[in-house]
Amino acid sequence: MALAEDNKERHPRVPLPQWLKTTLLTLGSISVTLLGLLFVTFIIGRVMPIDPVLAIVGERASQETYDAVYLQLGLDKPLLVQFLYYLWDVLHLDFGTSLLNARPVSEDIARVFPATMELATLGIIFGVVLGVPLGVLAAVNKGSWIDQFARVLALVGYSMPIFWMGLMGLLVFYGILGWVGGPGRVGIFYMDVVPPVTGMILIDAALDRNWEVFKDAFSHIILPASLLGYYSLAYISRMTRSFMLEQLSAEYITTARVKGMSEWNVVWKHAFKNIRVQLITVIALSYAGLLEGSVLTEIIFSWPGIGSYITTALLSADMNAVLGGTVVVGLIFILLNIFSDLLYKVFDPRAK
């Protein structure tokens, strides 16, 4: 006992700097959440009534072949050991091989995810750039025609099925008017023209300074992106409106008016400054939702994204692909949450 105390004195504890502490805590919480996610997906993969061996060898394989593959997959080991193997693989970015096309799942994801990311990012930009001002305007002019217009716009966004809007959009803007490119990411002449760096064609084309490809890719992405943007606009504008209404009835807004401030500054300098934190959460969640991949949109526009990838894998019992996709989507969610938490601290002095 005395010795221990003595030790303590000789090696005084150096307190960790605050930023290091925060970083370590954040990393810790990411890894714990990720571990939980991996465990759940792994268990789901194992309890699914799908025989992974049969999916590989086929129904007519002999018993010897079946047993060999069974051992090779490590299915004879206890579940926990299997999980540790899986964990080890995932840490090395190895999600196994797709049963469907015999390619590594990680390669497939590296190909389909940028496609979704490109679409989702453009979509969320539309949603934020139009949705936030619309929500603010609706709140400031509560009950006016602007408010009613925003309400109807959002209601249509909420209630119209996206596949119908997608098909109609294609029919009108591609089929009849010819203003935009059709389904797919680029026209057939421009496929594989620019070297893939990020996997996002718009960025790759810009990096390559190949503006012709850029223009073509843009004409293809604009319709599905505005469609997704419209749906996030519906949500973001409604949330912005309700956040703003709450702030506009606050007493500090009266203070700002008493000071003799113009209404524009009251709204943007005082009220809007107070909703940034809430807004970030809403936008981050919308973005995460879009990054999961919108299956219907991707199918209608033949967009090779992660949504349609996971769906196809699921329908053909390709569990490795499904698990890999799920882990990536989960990771995105966790990272976006952490990111919005960080911004919280920047924008709200009370959160420090």
Added chain:
Amino acid sequence: MEKLLDVENLWVKFPSRQGVFDAVRGVSFSLGRERLGIVGESGSGKSMTGRAILRLIRSPGIVEADHIKLDGVNLLAKTEKEMRAVRGQRISMVMQDPKFSLNPVTTIGDQIIEAYRLHNKASKADAYAKSIEMLEAVSIRDPERVMRAYPHEMSGGMGQRIMIAMMLIPNPEILIADEPTSALDVSVQRQVLDIMDKLVKERGMGLIFISHDLNLVADFCDRVLIMYAGRIVEVCEADKLHEAKHPYTRGLLNSLPRLDAPRDRLEVLQRDPAWSTAPSVSGQI
């Protein structure tokens, strides 16, 4: 006495589905370089009167009056833009709870500087110096630190003194104090009032002090308007409040416990429906 503010027949109306609700009904009064108290219970229209003077009643509320004259100029005839030059610069207002009346995500310094620069063409450095000076005037210790702080880091008493500094920095002629001490601890109420009183006196300002606290108003003001159901039922000199004649005022006075005249039972205020229909008493000087 010279009239700084002259209000004649002020009405504040709120249309609703059940018909029009009159929050303030034909109130007339004027304000000189004095401390005018407006007392009344919740819903008597005292706060609405204060806000109507600044034309801060938001739609669908309606403000009507024969005139609200500031130095002889009718405020009701001004455009919204002209009104902005009146707010803050000529008439200012301190509200009840500094926890809610200061913007939580902006530093105190920025909020005070903003109040000054809205009405004065001053460089940031000048505005900063002026703000520090003003914070010192409301007895804030370490004003440099307070300028960098956020409202949630302040106590209620400090918050209210900051609020007073912010509202007085453009040097207005009239200050409306709407229940400025109701949200504060009893121990700091007096201090905040004294600071406000000192500044108002030094600058020769007019003060409208809105409160539900009869004793406080009698103690602190020169003249008192007693409001009931949107009307002024009685006007008297503050030091003669105990001689008040109206049964409502008498009832209020009798419902307060007094140390110098202890009683077993306090009286319960008996309301006469005739009070709310009787014509408003004029509070003109």
